[in-house]
Amino acid sequence: MHTVNLLIRLVEHHQILVYAIIFLGLIFEGELIVISVGILAHLGALNLYLVSFFILLGAVSKTFLGYALGEFLYKKFNHHRFFRYIQKRVYNTLPRFKDKPFWSIFVSKFIMGINYLVIIFCGYEKIDYKKFLKAEISSTVIWAPILLSLGYFFGYTAFSISREIWKFSMIIFVLFMLFIIFDKLIGWIYEIFEEFYDNVK
Template sequence: MLEQSIDFFILFVQDHRVLGYVVLFLAMVAEGEMFLIVAGILARLKALDLGDVLWVSFAGVMVGDIFWYWLGMFTARSRKFLFLMRAAERTVLILLPRFRENPFNSIFLSKFIYGANHAALVLSGIVRVKFQLFIKAELIASFAWVAIFSVVGFMFGHAALAVTHRAAQFALIALIFVIGFILIQRSTSKYYGQKELEESSDSHPQR
């Protein structure tokens, strides 16, 4: 199968589009950079519709964001899953030390910092960030996030397609692109978190 033309794979995905959109939606609810990039690649191949990829992804992201916010509220109210509360606070303290001072900017930035998003969503519920502010930040961030990662996937697909039309080679090139992008994102996020922590420590010196 992998030695065949990529057209075979495209037809297979097209025949199972509904299932593909369901998987994409669920992936966005949980965690989805890689899935969204792959969906963008499939949109470039016309195996999926780009417009459908955008709205399904956006809907899944928003449902997931509200779920994690609610989980944070439930955790704070019930005092259950305290490990989740501690983990969220620890992660946000490292990556977004100004969260309590400026929750809007922190919630927005968390969407693009690897490892910070779910922690920021849960902590937003724990500390009872106003839901209106939370939704506003998430609407803007999610729209930008979905658009950026979809375009990244679309461009990766275009680049891979320019090299080969064989399924195995295309899959390998696309995989290299995706892994490379994720590694760059992780490295950038780690650097940003360290820099933010240093600046926060400098602005709040120990007495």
């Protein structure tokens, strides 16, 4: 029967690859990567300070690259239906995006699946760069520690129940599913709040 020590040794023996995955994962995903890092840091497989650096590096890289990609796509593929899709997603979730771009960008960091679209859309719409960076960086400084702490909690909970790797993994999987459901629920509640606020106005 294998325990979580197998996972710890695997991560420890492939540190460079793991940190590369963390960096790239933050560019292309985000939430699940940071929570996973928190779990591994709790197990002692990763150095908390080093992973914090790579998380911030990846998140900031995503911010710059996403905005630049939005600008590039505006020049090359303006009026493409892909941007109508992005615009619809952004305005459905964040209907006050035009009126309050800073707040909308800030909030998008905490809604799974919308932030990367918002970043690209900001470049496409040429949102004020300083305002964009301020919103993205300030939200990241709050977002990253929260998800790292959540990962610590997931790791602690699963480890306290079982050290057998398959049971540990299943507990983590269930916790991930609960997190995704909760995040979607928060996003849905926020959409309703925005619609209600607009109707009241």
